[in-house]
Amino acid sequence: TSKVNRITLRHDIAHRIKDLNGKLDAIAAEKEKYKLNTTSIEHPVERQKTTSFVDEAEIQGREEDINILLSKLLREDNNDQGKGLDIIPIVGMGGLGKTTLVQLAYNNERVLRHFDMRIWVCVSDPFDEIKVAKAIIADIEGNAPNVNELETLHQKVRKCIEGKRFLLILDDVWTKDKKKWEQLKQPLKYGAIGSKIVVTTRKEEVAIMMGAANCMISLEKLSEEHCWLIFQQLAFLERKKGECEQLEEFGRKIASKSKGLPLIAKALGSLMRFKISKVQWENVLYSELWNTKDVEEIFAPFLLSYYDLSAKEKRCFSYCSIFPKDHWIEKNELIQMWMSQGYISSNINHEEGYECFQNLVMRSFFQNLEKDHWNDNIRGCKMHDIVHDFAQFLSKNECVTMEVDIVAEKLKPLDEKARHLTLMVGSDTEYPALDYNKLNEKNLRSLYVVSNTITSSVDGSLFLQLTCLRTLSVKGCGLRTLPESINRLIHLRYLCLKRNELEELPDSVCDLCNLQTLDLRGCFSFRRLPEGVGKLVKLKHIYTSLCYELEGLPKGIRRLSCLRSLDTLVIADHKEAYFDIGDLKRLKNFRLEGLIYVKGCRHLRNVDEADKLGLRNSQDIYSLTLDFGVLKKQTGYEDDSAILEALEPHHNLIHLYIENYMGSNVSPRWMLSLNNLRQVGLRGCDNCEILPFLGELPLLETFYVDDMGSVKNVGVEFLGITKREDDDRDDQLKSPNPIISSLYPKLKLLRFEGMEQWEKWEGSMAETENMGFIVMPSLQELKIWKCHRLRALPDFLRNSTSLKQLSIFWSEVLEECCINRTGKEWAKISHIPNIQVNFKYVQKDGIYVPGDPGTTSPSSEWKLDFSREFLEE
Known part of the structure; x- marks a missing residue:
């Protein structure tokens, strides 16, 4: 046999x-x-080894359209019979730049000032009323409610927007179902007069169905000249003038093939940026691909760019069709998924993955790039829906997306060529059972589950029969346990379980000998990794940030010789049972980088053990949280100050958060040497009576102070000015650094929250002026929340010309002084254009708003968590 x-x-x-x-x-x-050449061999200079990228081309030829849209947004009258609604449809074919136009208006400074709140929702097809309602709430409050009843959601939407002038963008609407639209519109009618809804759609019938045909803005194709301008600024980037002149004739002819679509002009410009010689430009101009009958006409320019990619880049691009349309794509996640499929090398440093991603960016396959503001690196992106259609066309039957909208619906059989399956699970849907009799489970390599709601009905059999999976992503799906038989997925290399309800993983996970990435971020209840994790010898990345209940790291981590990333370091109380920080040096490939959360700093035995973390030499950490841990008893924090002093980070640090520190002073000597800091947060430092002086930090933009229960007075020392006693005269003021003329020079946002004992905030305008100081010249927002005893604001606010927004919530004494023109603090703040008290404006755009401010529910801006970046990463 x-x-x-x-x-x-x-x-x-x-x-x-x-x-x-x-x-x-x-x-x-x-x-x-098609006369295709292997350009990377024939012209080696053409493939640029660079990490630079091209920003989105400036908008061309839409000046009149943007002015019309802005005028409609900023006018006060409404077309919906005074119901608080004004619907503005933006209509045009795909690739004309509808979304880009609306984005420009959405972020316009006048629009920002005009509306109380702005909401952006991508609708797409099919139109899901529950999904849209949840997205509106999530954009306002920061998270979506875990309910699926439309009536309940509409009541919540009404509560969120009632009495407020809002701007709602509904991007990419396809439905012509008037009933669905009327249902969505009902709660939106409770917004204030002047509220606007902007809808982008390819179909004029949608605008007619909405009853807004008279307000419609129809985008026309761009002229050849405007397409040329878009093409030129990309194709001729960094070229010499003489070279541009030689290529202009061919360039104009190529640009004319954009047929008035800025998306195509941008794609062609990005393609020609890589073409060096005149012959190459001529080959593109006369390519047979322009006349191919096998694809849609709009795909031809993308085919030219696609054929110009290397083999690995082609595979990587077509794989991107695994993501649903308008899906946010995180760069590091995408690269790790590519590696799990074997498309690129899984080397320790990911250079090949980064290069591939950058090249796809430079060729305009990705858009809506979001960058880290501290180093300008791209952290994520989206794909235009036409580019997504093109990727799907390339992957043909290999990448399959299925929408499951019926409770316990059985999946349809897959084509035998299918390798990558995306399940989009609707709001009212339980997770489906796979029909393995109809599914060739041996062929499937990826399963990517996208859920619109948190549910507890995930069935472990969803993926257990798919024994050839390399990539498994099940995010936010209410998963509470993984079955022991998970070890059947022996080929699995990427396992993402973010935002689930897991408390632990089965020991059998440690049999996944090929696993490279384990992502558990946002599993708030997660307590422990299995003891046998050391068996995962190929594991490179362990992500456990925002796993608040994590008790410690298993000892087996010290055997992970390939480990590169570990975003959470837990210093356990009982060290003999957990991974010892001193063993970090045994991990030759490990680097502390990116966002790092150190939990349990109080359990460091001494300064020497704190030094073993190596924070001082970790130049690639840009965000650091030092959490000393919640005290189980009111003792054991005597050494907090010495430990904090020993946890000195590298001077490259951008964000610093210190939590639950119980020393008497939260001003380590190294803090003022961190000249690159842009954001600082202090939370739960209950024994500190004095706030640190950070006014000399040249780049600090955001400063949060939360739950500092012992602070009673914020004096001039907060500004960096100290008092001295003198026998012959009154108290005099001095500065520790007389060279400094501006204090907190770049600070834009200052927030105080939960300062229960805080009574006085001193800061004399005369004192600072006499010493030649300018205080917080860039301050734009000041927020004071739950500071019940605070009774006055500092005098230096009178001179703050940059301050645009003052928000005072649940601070009863101060509220009485600020809610009307007769309050004793009004003279200090009357020049501030926007003043909110208890979530209602008493002054808006410089105009006094009479009446009782009352109380309403807080908005999402107060739900900011110091570590929120971890979930976004």
Whole structure:
């Protein structure tokens, strides 16, 4: 029998080789037909080894459209019979720049000042009323409610927007179902007069259905000249003038093939940026791909860019169709998924992955790039829906997306060529059971589950039969346990379980010998990693940030020789049972980088142990949280100050958060040497009576002070001015650094929250002026929340010309002084254009708003968590 099996296997392999050779012959014929060259070999200078990228081209030819839209947004009258609604449809074919136009208006400074709140929702097709309602609430409050009843959600929407002038963007609407639209519109009618809804759509029928045809803005195609301008600024980037002049004739002809679509002009400009010689430009201009009958006409420019990619880049790009349309794509996640599929090398430093991503960016396959503001690196992106359609066309039947909208719906059988499956689970849907009789589970390599709601009905059998999976992502799906039989997925390399309800993982996870990435971020109840984690010898990345209940790290981590990333370091109380920080030096490839959360700093035994963390030499950490841990008893914090002093980070640090520190002073000597700090947060430092002086930090933009229960007075020392006693005269003022003329020079946002004992905030305008100081010249927002005893604001606020927003919530004494023109603090703040008391404006755009401010529910801006970046990463 064994011999027969071997003969059969060889016969099968022979047939596969024959089929493969046939495919290669077909590709070679196609290459000859379309005159495609292996440019990376023939022209080695063409493939630029660079980490730079091209920003989105400036908008061209839409000046009149943007002015019309702004005028409609900023006018006070309403078309919906005074119901608080004004609907403005933006209509045009795909690729015309509808979303870009609306984004420009959405972020316009006048629009920012005009509306109380702005909400952005991508609707897409199909139109899901529950999904849209949840997205509106999530954009306002920071998270979506875990309910699926439409009436309940509409009541919540009404509560969120009632009495407020809002701007709602509904991007990419397709439905012509008037009933669904009327249902959505009902709660929105309770916004204030002047509220606007902007809808982008490809179909004029949608605008007519909404009854807003008279307000419609129809985008026309761009002129050839405007397409040329978009093309030119990309294609001629960093070229010499003489070279540009030689190529202009060909460039204008190529740009004319954009047919008025800025998306295509941008794609072509990005393509030609990589073409060096005149011959290459001529080849593109006269390529047979422009006349191909096998694809949609709009895909032809993308085909040119696609064929210009290397083989690995082609695979990586087409794989991106696994993400749903308008899905946010995190760069590091995407690169790790590519590696799990074997498309790129899984080397320790990910250089190949980063280069591939950057090249796709430079060729305009990605858009809506979001960058880290501290180093300008891209952290994520989206794909235009036309580009997404193109990626789906390339992947044909390999990448399959299924929408499951019926409770316990069985999945339809997959094509035998399917390799990557995306499940989009609707709001009222339980997770489906796979019909393995109809599914060739041996072929599937990726399962990516996208859920619109948190549910507790995930069935472990969803993926257990898919034993050839390399990539498994199940995010926010209410998963409470993983079955022991997870170890059947022996090929699994990428396992993402973010935002689930897991408390632990089964020990059998440690049998996944090929696993490279384990992502548990945002599993708030997660307590422990399995003891046998050291068996995962290929594991490179462990993400456990925002796992608040994590008790410690298992000792087996010290055996993970390939480990590169570990975003949470837990210093356990009972060290003998957990990973010892001193063992970090045994991990040769490990680097502290990115966002790092150190939990349990109080359990560091001494200064020497704190030094073992190596924070001082970790130049690639840009965000650091030092959490000393919640005290179980009111003792044991005597050494907090010495430990904090020893936890000195590298001077490259951008964000610093210190939590639950119980020393008497939260001003370590190293803090003022961190000249790159842009954000500082202090929380739960209950024994500190004095706030640290950070006014000399040249780049500090945001300063949060939360739950500092012992602070009673914030004096001039907060500004960096100290008092000295003198026998012959009154108290005099001095500065520790007389060279400094501006205190907190870049600070834009200052927030105080939960300062229960805080009574006085001193800061004499005369004192600072006499010493030649300018205080907080860039301050734009000041927020004071739950400071019940605070009774006055500092005098230096009178001179603050940059301050645009003052918000005072649940601070009863101060509220009485600020809610009307007769309050004793009004003279200090009357110049501030926007003043909110208890979530209602008493002054808006410089105009006094009479009446009782009352009380309403807080908005999402107060739900900011120091560590929120971890979930976004």
